[in-house]
Amino acid sequence: MIRVQLPANLQTLAGVGREIQLEVPAPVTQRTVLDILEEQHPALRGTIRDAVTKRRRPLLRFFACEEDWSDVSPDDPLPDEVAAGKEPLLIIGAIAGG
Amino acid sequence: MSKVRVLVGTRKGAFILTSDGARKKWDVEGPHFGGWEIYHVKASPANPDRLYASQSSGWFGQVLQRSNDGGKTWEAAGKQFQYASTPGTHTWYDGSPHPWEFKRVWHLEPSLTEADTVFAGVEDAALFKSTDGATTWSELAGLRTHETGPSWAPGAGGLCLHTIVQDPTSSDRMYIAISSAGVFRTEDGGQSWSPANHGLRSSYIPDPDAPVGHCVHRIAMHPSRPNTLFMQKHWDVMRTDDGANEWREISGNLPTDFGFVIDVNANEPETIYVIPITSDSLHYVPEGKLRVYRSKSGGEEWEPLTKGLPQKDCYVNVLRDAMAVDGLDPCGVYFGTSGGQVYGSPDGGDSWTPIVHDLPGVLSVEVQTLG
Numbered sequence: 044m045i046r047v048q049l050p051a052n053l054q055t056l057a058g059v060g061r062e063i064q065l066e067v068p069a070p071v072t073q074r075t076v077l078d079i080l081e082e083q084h085p086a087l088r089g090t091i092r093d094a095v096t097k098r099r100r101p102l103l104r105f106f107a108c109e110e111d112w113s114d115v116s117p118d119d120p121l122p123d124e125v126a127a128g129k130e131p132l133l134i135i136g137a138i139a140g141g
Numbered sequence: 142m143s144k145v146r147v148l149v150g151t152r153k154g155a156f157i158l159t160s161d162g163a164r165k166k167w168d169v170e171g172p173h174f175g176g177w178e179i180y181h182v183k184a185s186p187a188n189p190d191r192l193y194a195s196q197s198s199g200w201f202g203q204v205l206q207r208s209n210d211g212g213k214t215w216e217a218a219g220k221q222f223q224y225a226s227t228p229g230t231h232t233w234y235d236g237s238p239h240p241w242e243f244k245r246v247w248h249l250e251p252s253l254t255e256a257d258t259v260f261a262g263v264e265d266a267a268l269f270k271s272t273d274g275a276t277t278w279s280e281l282a283g284l285r286t287h288e289t290g291p292s293w294a295p296g297a298g299g300l301c302l303h304t305i306v307q308d309p310t311s312s313d314r315m316y317i318a319i320s321s322a323g324v325f326r327t328e329d330g331g332q333s334w335s336p337a338n339h340g341l342r343s344s345y346i347p348d349p350d351a352p353v354g355h356c357v358h359r360i361a362m363h364p365s366r367p368n369t370l371f372m373q374k375h376w377d378v379m380r381t382d383d384g385a386n387e388w389r390e391i392s393g394n395l396p397t398d399f400g401f402v403i404d405v406n407a408n409e410p411e412t413i414y415v416i417p418i419t420s421d422s423l424h425y426v427p428e429g430k431l432r433v434y435r436s437k438s439g440g441e442e443w444e445p446l447t448k449g450l451p452q453k454d455c456y457v458n459v460l461r462d463a464m465a466v467d468g469l470d471p472c473g474v475y476f477g478t479s480g481g482q483v484y485g486s487p488d489g490g491d492s493w494t495p496i497v498h499d500l501p502g503v504l505s506v507e508v509q510t511l512g
Contacts, residue, residue, distance in 0.1 A: 053201060056217070090202055
């Protein structure tokens with residue numbers, strides 16, 4: 044199972060907790076994970092990536108295994124630890140405010 | 142027994158305030174969608190249990206919410222707002238061409254007769270329509286593709302379509318307002334549009350009485366007089382009595398004619414309300430005093446309404462969608478401030494009480510009269 048952690052506002056929107064577990068067939072990439080996530084939680088469509096272009100929204104980042112994957116191709120395989128469910132894919136809202 | 146339900150959109154969620162017809166004791170429910178900006182919440186006149194809410198975030202984009210039980214529960218509705226054709230460009234702040242880009246829904250206006258039909262005014266300025274309860278949206282592109290569209294430029298808040306007024310005597314006639322393009326009118330249900338700004342003068346544009354380019358902040362209509370509209374412009378309070386063919390100024394003795402809100406008493410079509418704001422660079426009430434101004438003569442002669450409102454050290458703003466009236470007699474008037482207060486008057490403005498003191502900054506206020 045793939046583990047995905049969501050920021051608080053998206054947890055509220057989707058009606059889920061901090062971490063979601065997803066069954067994602069190989070290859071496990073940002074695109075395949077987000078496709079399954081949006082399929083199972085349609086309220087999240089358009090909130091993480093643009094609904095049409097599928098590009099990451101500018102103020103969100105993707106972290107995994109202490110690395111920033113935000114600007115990596117969405118079709119590159121995620122780390123083995125994420126594919127094995129040992130580490131989560133973190134979806135992070137940029138820090139802002141005051 | 143009558144009941145009123147006040148729908149409040151704030152910078153950090155939506156709140157629902159309810160009271161009986163006396164409008165003295167209030168229940169406060171919320172926040173709904175905590176942490177999200179709620180630009181507008183509005184109920185269908187055709188089905189008071191059907192509410193629509195515009196939920197947005199700089200991080201996560203636009204979400205639309207729908208309720209079928211008066212706001213007790215909500216479900217995510219459609220949020221695909223795609224321009225109907227290649228968007229092209231409008232004019233940017235520096236005068237350069239700028240691509241049309243969807244940013245957010247400012248205003249939701251449910252049909253007067255069909256609960257599943259709702260209009261959405263968006264930034265960058267365009268009008269969308271749904272006939273399936275906000276599940277899918279189609280642009281009424283005749284507005285954005287008007288020949289003047291490439292010249293439309295944003296106000297400080299963005300190029301937003303923020304006001305939608307339906308003529309209750311003709312479903313084909315509707316007025317919208319865009320900052321800062323001005324008022325447009327359709328006579329064919331939104332297929333084609335004409336600028337309706339004759340009589341407006343705006344010194345901040347090169348041609349002060351140009352057909353378009355005016356920063357209209359809000360327009361309001363009493364349903365019994367669909368040819369009469371009242372306007373709070375960037376500066377100037379205006380009215381028309383011929384369906385926006387010609388506007389005339391009615392600022393009269395207001396302490397300043399800058400402001401955002403304007404509304405009409407539900408029982409007295411010539412009684413109107415504004416909240417003067419100091420200036421376009423000082424977005425707070427003048428002299429530290431929160432005063433609603435009322436005219437019982439359709440403009441020109443205004444009286445300050447201060448009973449129950451802070452009269453010293455007050456520096457709040459009241460945004461364009463943040464005033465509403467109920468349908469009771471005497472008419473209830475409500476408004477919300479940038480400081481998070483929602484004030485209500487059960488007596489047409491003679492006296493005011495804060496319904497809530499400490500909400501997040503208020504973006505919109507609507508009211509339903511039930512029962």
